[in-house]
Amino acid sequence: MKTKPTLEKITPSFGSSLLVKKHVQFLKQHKAFWHFHPEIELVYVNKGKGKRHIGNHISYFNNSQLVLIGSNLPHMGFMDRLTTNGSETLIQFKPDFLGASFFKIPEMALIDQLFERAKKGIRFNIEIKKRIGAKIEDLVNVEGATRIISFLDILKELAQTDDYTILNADGFAFETQPQDNEKIDLVFKHINENFNRSIPLEEVANLVSMTVPAFCRFFKKTTTKTFTKLVNEYRVVHATKLLSESTMSIAEVSFECGFNNFSHFNKLFKEFTGKPASKYRSEMLNLIQ
Numbered sequence: 001m002k003t004k005p006t007l008e009k010i011t012p013s014f015g016s017s018l019l020v021k022k023h024v025q026f027l028k029q030h031k032a033f034w035h036f037h038p039e040i041e042l043v044y045v046n047k048g049k050g051k052r053h054i055g056n057h058i059s060y061f062n063n064s065q066l067v068l069i070g071s072n073l074p075h076m077g078f079m080d081r082l083t084t085n086g087s088e089t090l091i092q093f094k095p096d097f098l099g100a101s102f103f104k105i106p107e108m109a110l111i112d113q114l115f116e117r118a119k120k121g122i123r124f125n126i127e128i129k130k131r132i133g134a135k136i137e138d139l140v141n142v143e144g145a146t147r148i149i150s151f152l153d154i155l156k157e158l159a160q161t162d163d164y165t166i167l168n169a170d171g172f173a174f175e176t177q178p179q180d181n182e183k184i185d186l187v188f189k190h191i192n193e194n195f196n197r198s199i200p201l202e203e204v205a206n207l208v209s210m211t212v213p214a215f216c217r218f219f220k221k222t223t224t225k226t227f228t229k230l231v232n233e234y235r236v237v238h239a240t241k242l243l244s245e246s247t248m249s250i251a252e253v254s255f256e257c258g259f260n261n262f263s264h265f266n267k268l269f270k271e272f273t274g275k276p277a278s279k280y281r282s283e284m285l286n287l288i289q
Contacts, residue, residue, distance in 0.1 A: 024087045038071050044088070045064055069118060071095055122165070124164045128163040138150070187227075191230070192234075195235050239257045
């Protein structure tokens with residue numbers, strides 16, 4: 001099935017420079033699995049669960065998250081579901097929404113640097129998330145100059161904090177030619193639907209009408225990872241979800257995620273997360289309790 005172009009067009013409501021949306025129930029979206037847009041995106045999830053896939057970074061969150069995604073940084077929708085009284089607030093804006101030179105004046109230097117960091121994706125940690133989550137949600141209730149001033153105050157706090165994690169420390173090289181976007185979209189959709197079985201290189205190369213060597217070069221150049229490495233990371237991330245949310249044995253989890261060799265799963269899991277699967281599960285259970 002041919003996918004739609006992955007450049008997402010975003011239009012704020014009439015009379016507004018910011019797009020601000022709040023969802024209080026989970027909306028199953030049909031947008032492209034892997035998309036990007038020139039707008040910077042700030043996402044605050046309060047009481048929800050889901051997967052972050054931003055650039056090369058893949059991880060799960062449980063309860064809440066606050067992330068800032070820079071211009072043209074590929075990502076996918078975040079939530080699996082909202083929990084009771086949960087909400088997702090989304091703010092999208094162009095880097096020059098206040099004029100071409102506004103954020104270049106000396107007083108705005110820290111915010112300009114924040115926008116630069118956002119090109120790699122930023123996850124804000126617990127303290128800053130607690131402090132400004134309500135302020136982000138309140139943007140829905142104000143308009144005009146009050147909304148802009150409140151938003152600048154939020155950006156100022158995000159720019160000043162060191163309570164954050166860069167999601168793509170090595171950067172993220174992404175081809176922005178439409179034909180390449182469509183190929184990557186197809187590949188990631190295929191991984192998402194088939195990661196729990198073996199995916200031969202010939203299969204995925206045929207999917208995008210390329211030879212295996214050409215596909216391997218293209219995929220490495222576009223994502224900075226080999227296809228095998230990215231698929232294995234995807235499987236490990238899914239394993240972290242199953243280890244924390246299911247009662248399956250660790251061996252069952254490894255096979256459910258597409259690993260046909262248990263020792264290979266254990267080795268990759270420790271490489272990717274820094275700890276054995278058994279320790280990861282016990283730590284997650286303690287955290288939940």
